[in-house]
Amino acid sequence: MRPTHGTGIERNKNADPRRQSVTNSFQGRLLLRPLFLNCFYSCNCHSMLPSRGAKSRRIMVIIRSRGIRGKRRATRLWYHRGVIMAHTLISPDLSIAEAGRLIMADELTTILAFLPELRSSADGLAVHETRKAIRRTFTLFKLFTPYFAPGILEQHRPGLRKIMRRLAPCRDTAVFRLKLADYNQKIDQPLNELAAWWDERQSVMDGRLMDYLGRKQVTRVIDRYSSLVRTTGAGLPRKKTGAPMLVRFALPGMVMQHLGAVRAWGAIMPDATPSQFHQLRIQFKELRYTLTFFEDILSDGAGEMFDLSRRMQDLLGDLNDANVADEILEQMKCCRAEAATYRQFQRSELARLMDEFRPLYTAFDRPEVRRDLAVTLANL
Template sequence: MASSAPHRHLARAVGLPAEPVVAGQRACVAEHVRAGLDTHLRTLIAHDPGTRLGEDPEELHQMRVSVRRMRALLRSARPFLDRSWSEPLRAELGWLGRELGPVRDLDVLLARLRQETADLPGDERAAAARLVTGLKAEYGTARVEMLSALDSDRYLALLRAVVKATQTPTEKSDVDTERALRDLVIGQYRKLRKAVRRLPDDPADEQLHALRIRGKRLRYTAELAQPTLGTPARQLIKATRRFQDVLGEHQDACVAEQRVRELLRDLGDDVDTTVAFVAGRLVERERARRAEHRATWREAWDAVRTAADAI
């Protein structure tokens, strides 16, 4: 993680209190949301300096995950929140996620291609470097746009809005917190289960990607409920993480194959034969990975179903 001095400066600039928000086990759902927002905001701010520096891709990854988790909290707990503030806040978090996304996606793709070509002979590694030249230019442009967003007044206003949400007292509620959180988790699970049941025997890549997104929503909802629901929620989190990983690897393989094809096409008809050979080799590897994860995702789903039945 980058130096804590810029991190502390940003925390002061947006009015983040020194003490974190904590929700007791029997606190109402809105209090759990406040505590979750506070936790993820602190993580986001901690990784802001490293994201700007750009030396370690994990900094941006953690920042983007924090944004996604805050959005998921606000989405999952909508029935228990005042939508006059929660929906605008969720929309602004969506804006920030879109600003961070292109750089993170390119981080993943470039790292994947570097790993895939590391064991190639020298002439083929050089050909691979020529193949990804366009990606590096795209990465530079995306970083400029991302940094512009992070330097904007809109970004600071968003962080201040999250701080305000974490510090606004919630009204007392007679709702049974444990039951309410369990219902939220079960609701997300049923949406995922319905989506799985609607799939054909051989789903399209886009359908599996949509399934992964639903799985992520279930996981984040389970994380919200875990302090109250305990071990059953932890088991569900573990199962959904595995489910996400399998479908995430499938999606990464799909994206990598598509981007390699695009890069080759952009080089034109007179492309060097070695570059074309390397591109074909990369496509072949990604297809094999995609097939591998297609063969295992239903097994991961069975584990999610078993864990959800115990909630």
């Protein structure tokens, strides 16, 4: 293997040509997005593997690198739909606080990578990925607050939440327009007046987002948070009186607490309302995020839990989109006839998705699925 054109990435001469084309795109993305390398130098490709799932389009690259402070670490970069997302590999023997800091740094890297596109064009993919990264960050705050000094993490929530509030209408509008366009392609008389109204609304929402992100206070919010998550040992309690809390000791309680919160909804599942499905989605998203934060050490033994949780999260997301669309259409004051037609469709979709979700929940809540996860946690 030899380095390629000074990128620091090594190419395997015997690599599958299909993977090689992805490698070329991967290198191009690294050159276009140097922010992903701002924590590393002298990095080289350790391995390139397809992610789990026959239908997956993700390519996972593991790099071995030396950080700014000289500590060696392994990082995954997921190449997914043309986007590279950093993911530091977490070990069971790592301090739980340090693990949290590294995972928060990964989410911050995603935010920083998409920020230029958000400021210049409010790109739809950038909106979606940034919003997701901030939401995952809020889950991290809940998980790791006990291991940091009081108030250290929560002080960053208000500033990030303000960014989230500007992203939300852009994302909701984009999803609404996307699904409306798909619906219009399948009917004889497209709802053109409704589509035109939402196109104008998208421009307004995107403009407000770009104006807000151009403010200096947004830069200050992100810079202050960057200082915390990119400094080893920052924000930790000063007095260390207890035994060191490692990932292997803290993770089982984290996972089981969120799993219990999700399972509690099983009792009302047969008659759950759309608003209750929304609350379940919030609880389930926290479980899903917790699992994926530690996927490196959990997925081999609890693969079915990961697969089912992914499918449930996707279905709950579609269900939430249909519910949001129904509420929006109910409040519209223009295009009333077309809005009523499309609302009727969304309500039928909502009913269909709720019926589809219930058997999937039953498959998720089987003892053998929980047992595999519990054994994996016990073996850490």
